[in-house]
Amino acid sequence: MSGTELAEAGRLLAAARRPVVFTGAGMSAESGVPTFRDAQTGLWQRYDPRELATPAAFRTDPALVWGWYEARRHGVRRARPNPGHLAVAAIRARLPETVVITQNVDDLHERGGVPAPVRLHGSLFAPRCSACARPAPLPSDLPPPAGPPVQHAGPEPHAPAPPDGPLTPPACAGCGAPVRPGVVWFGEALPEAALSAAVEAASTCDLLLTVGTSALVHPAAEIPLVAARLGAPVVQVNPVPTPLDAICAVNVRGPAGEVLPALVRAAWPDAI
Numbered sequence: 001m002s003g004t005e006l007a008e009a010g011r012l013l014a015a016a017r018r019p020v021v022f023t024g025a026g027m028s029a030e031s032g033v034p035t036f037r038d039a040q041t042g043l044w045q046r047y048d049p050r051e052l053a054t055p056a057a058f059r060t061d062p063a064l065v066w067g068w069y070e071a072r073r074h075g076v077r078r079a080r081p082n083p084g085h086l087a088v089a090a091i092r093a094r095l096p097e098t099v100v101i102t103q104n105v106d107d108l109h110e111r112g113g114v115p116a117p118v119r120l121h122g123s124l125f126a127p128r129c130s131a132c133a134r135p136a137p138l139p140s141d142l143p144p145p146a147g148p149p150v151q152h153a154g155p156e157p158h159a160p161a162p163p164d165g166p167l168t169p170p171a172c173a174g175c176g177a178p179v180r181p182g183v184v185w186f187g188e189a190l191p192e193a194a195l196s197a198a199v200e201a202a203s204t205c206d207l208l209l210t211v212g213t214s215a216l217v218h219p220a221a222e223i224p225l226v227a228a229r230l231g232a233p234v235v236q237v238n239p240v241p242t243p244l245d246a247i248c249a250v251n252v253r254g255p256a257g258e259v260l261p262a263l264v265r266a267a268w269p270d271a272i
């Protein structure tokens with residue numbers, strides 16, 4: 001990350017009053033939560049999304065899908081918010097009109113101090129019935145969330161190992177159908193309320209900070225475009241170029257856990 005980019009991004013953040021922070025899987029990478037498309041480590045490099053992240057996959061093999069999400073849920077419970085999550089909370093504390101919009105299904109923004117991010121792709125912690133949509137309780141064997149955020153994030157050392165392999169999903173207490181993970185699968189519509197809140201925020205923001213997304217999955221990837229089209233400057237934080245580069249006022253190349261705290265310090269030297 002170059003000092004010039006950081007200084008310019010800091011100037012834009014200091015001048016903002018209604019920023020949007022838009023995040024993807026890269027936001028949680030330094031907490032030990034895998035992204036989807038990063039070479040070698042990305043989930044879709046290791047697993048076939050057609051077998052795990054579609055309604056058809058769940059109909060075909062509910063135990064395989066439920067087991068996989070259960071393992072991811074345990075993995076997130078073992079993870080802790082990283083300094084990037086804390087910096088997003090610091091921006092919101094400084095600018096109360098900040099809207100945080102996430103594609104992530106982990107709960108690290110909430111545990112990092114942002115109570116209610118706009119969730120475009122659902123949550124690992126909101127299972128519901130696959131037939132009647134009745135909310136279902138979280139499985140009782142889920143370990144409690146790992147300890148407080150730390151400077152050098154990563155898995156909780158002694159947390160129990162996550163389940164590995166197929167697991168029969170619980171039955172809905174109402175209609176008896178299998179319970180499914182509360183995430184948005186490929187081919188499914190985004191939650192209407194969340195999508196319209198995101199478009200509304202992007203349409204009225206005076207800065208959009210996009211962090212850790214490859215911007216390849218639509219319609220979520222259109223949110224930064226909405227802001228740019230309406231004249232708001234867009235600042236991108238990502239170690240590598242993405243399709244958003246061309247619309248960004250500033251591209252800060254680096255990991256969110258390092259760049260975001262530095263960005264907050266650049267905007268408000270007295271902040272941290």
Ligand code: APR
Nearest residue numbers: 024025026029035036037103212213214215217238255256
């Ligand atoms: N800090 C910032 N960015 C990072 C970091 C990091 N430490 N590590 C990786 N990245 C970047 C990568 O360079 C990549 O551009 O984060 C991005 C992650 O991209 P994806 O894995 O494609 O994740 P995302 O954009 O969130 O995916 C969108 O796709 O699979 C679906 O529903 C799923 O919400 C997800 C959606």
